[in-house]
Each structure stands twice: as structure tokens, then as C-alpha cells.
Amino acid sequence: MKLVDGITYSHEHVTIDLSGVKKNDDCNLNCYDETVLEFKELKSKGVNNIIDVTNRGMGRNVDYMVRVSKDTGMNILFSTGFYKEPFLPEEAYELDEKTLSKLFISEIEEGIENSGYKASIIGEIGTSKDTITDMERKVFNAGARAHTETGVPIITHTTLGTMGLEQIELFKEFNVNLSKVIISHVDLSGSLDYILRLIDKGVNVAFDTIGKENYQPDGLRIDLLREISKRGYSDQVLMSMDITRKSHFKTRGGMGYSYLLDKFIPSMLEEGISQEDIDKMTKSNIVRILG
Numbered sequence: 001m002k003l004v005d006g007i008t009y010s011h012e013h014v015t016i017d018l019s020g021v022k023k024n025d026d027c028n029l030n031c032y033d034e035t036v037l038e039f040k041e042l043k044s045k046g047v048n049n050i051i052d053v054t055n056r057g058m059g060r061n062v063d064y065m066v067r068v069s070k071d072t073g074m075n076i077l078f079s080t081g082f083y084k085e086p087f088l089p090e091e092a093y094e095l096d097e098k099t100l101s102k103l104f105i106s107e108i109e110e111g112i113e114n115s116g117y118k119a120s121i122i123g124e125i126g127t128s129k130d131t132i133t134d135m136e137r138k139v140f141n142a143g144a145r146a147h148t149e150t151g152v153p154i155i156t157h158t159t160l161g162t163m164g165l166e167q168i169e170l171f172k173e174f175n176v177n178l179s180k181v182i183i184s185h186v187d188l189s190g191s192l193d194y195i196l197r198l199i200d201k202g203v204n205v206a207f208d209t210i211g212k213e214n215y216q217p218d219g220l221r222i223d224l225l226r227e228i229s230k231r232g233y234s235d236q237v238l239m240s241m242d243i244t245r246k247s248h249f250k251t252r253g254g255m256g257y258s259y260l261l262d263k264f265i266p267s268m269l270e271e272g273i274s275q276e277d278i279d280k281m282t283k284s285n286i287v288r289i290l291g
Contacts (some may be wrong), residue, residue: 001120004075006048008286011155011184011208011240014052014068014076017059021086026245034249038257039072045261048075053124053155055081057089062115080107080119082139084126084157092139100142108150122146123155124184127163144174153180153289161189168201178202180289182238185209187221199236204289208240210264211255218264222271234277238285
């Protein structure tokens with residue numbers, strides 16, 4: 001699938017199930033009617049694309065996503081890959097690196113699970129807090145191999161923003177095109193210096209846990225984005241919400257998908273970040289990365 005004109009939420013989960021490991025049903029995001037309701041609202045506000053980074057072992061459900069797309073008019077892009085420990089399925093352990101890579105390539109070139117729908121992204125492939133386990137390294141290597149063969153962008157997961165620089169070093173071993181890499185959740189680091197070091201390496205960074213103030217206050221996120229924009233780096237930044245829990249829906253007291261548009265972006269404008277910079281983060285940067 002291709003992007004259509006408009007705003008793109010670059011790191012989301014239309015449906016995801018991490019409840020088994022987390023022992024918490026709130027982490028089984030399967031609220032179809034609420035998703036449709038909120039996506040229709042997003043469409044009315046100019047969001048036309050959702051990049052779903054739910055992959056193998058995370059409860060990926062292509063049929064579910066296709067139904068949401070048809071019922072809302074939202075353009076949804078699919079992903080391939082494996083997440084991180086302890087959420088990896090058995091096949092990630094059983095298959096070797098090259099076989100995993102072939103699996104990813106098959107989902108990119110032939111389609112996901114006989115659905116006829118192809119993956120447009122390798123992601124979200126992740127690393128643990130302050131470390132990269134052997135299994136995570138294997139998945140990253142497989143993802144890098146798949147990228148170099150297909151040219152498909154990679155979206156990573158960093159746990160609380162850590163290990164982004166180390167992820168980049170892994171990719172460099174395989175000559176990955178770093179301009180096609182998005183390092184996610186960097187806003188959780190809270191560190192301008194760290195984020196600028198990532199940007200300086202040539203990757204893109206995602207502020208994609210917006211509204212999750214139990215991790216970082218949104219005021220800090222805006223301060224970081226203002227400084228990054230002031231230095232001329234807004235063309236390497238993306239924004240999203242990373243909705244993963246039932247309790248994130250507005251009907252259940254959460255911030256909801258439209259928080260980014262209704263609250264966060266108006267605050268960015270009030271704090272002196274230009275509409276041009278915001279348009280790069282929400283519209284044009286992802287077009288370049290996927291192009």
C-alpha cells in the first residue's frame with residue numbers, strides 16, 4: 001500500500017495483544033467499534049494514513065485492520081518483523097537469522113499469511129531497556145538483511161528511549177540506508193543531547209508516545225521539539241500516539257487518538273513551533289522515508 005495525501009500517524013497499533021506476557025487484559029487492544037469511531041474522527045481532521053507496526057507474535061490481525069480500513073476510509077499500512085523479548089513467538093527462536101529474513105521478505109513481496117496484503121514496513125523491531133539481547137540482535141540482523149534486499153523502511157522500538165545509538169551501529173554493519181530508519185520512542189529519553197546525536201547519525205526519530213504523561217510531561221516533549229526545530233532538524237522527526245491499551249480510548253477515560261491534533265499540536269504552535277515544521281513531522285517526512 002502507498003500513502004495518500006494528508007496527515008500520517010507513523011507508529012500505531014490498530015489491534016495488538018500483549019496481554020499474555022503482561023497478564024493484563026487492558027493490553028489486548030481489540031475494541032473494534034471504538035477504533036472505528038476514533039478513526040472516523042481522525043479522518044474528519046485530516047488524518048488519512050495509519051502505519052500499523054503490529055507484527056508477528058503481537059496479535060497482528062490483517063482481516064481486522066482491513067475491516068477497520070473499509071469502515072473508516074483510513075489508509076492502513078502493514079508491517080513485518082518481530083517485536084522484542086519477552087514478546088517473541090517460538091518461531092523467532094527456532095528459525096535462524098537468514099530464514100527470519102526470508103520470512104520478512106516474503107511478507108513484503110508476496111503478502112502476509114495468504115491475505116494478499118503486503119507489508120510496507122519492517123517493524124517495530126525492538127531492544128530491551130539498556131541492553132540488546134542475543135535474540136533481539138538476531139531479529140535486528142534479519143530485519144537489516146530484509147531491508148537491504150527490499151529497500152523497505154525499518155521502524156524500531158526503544159525501551160524508554162534507550163539503545164538507539166547501539167541500534168544504529170547494528171544497522172551500519174549491514175549498510176542499511178539510515179535515512180530509511182525511524183528510531184521510535186525517543187521522547188521517552190527526555191534528553192536533547194541524545195536525540196540530537198541520533199539525528200546526527202542520519203536516522204529519523206519519532207516522538208510517538210505523545211499524551212503518555214506518566215512517562216514524560218508533554219511540556220518537555222514540546223521543549224525538545226522546539227529546540228530540534230530551531231536547529232533545523234524537523235525534517236528528521238515524526239509524531240504519533242502509540243495507542244496500545246483499551247484504557248487509552250476516549251470512551252474509557254483515555255486521551256484518544258485525536259489528542260495529538262486537538263491538544264498537542266495547538267500547544268506546539270503556542271510555544272513557537274511553526275506550522276511548516278509541524279507539517280514536516282506529520283505529513284512530508286514519512287512520504288520521503290517511504291518513497
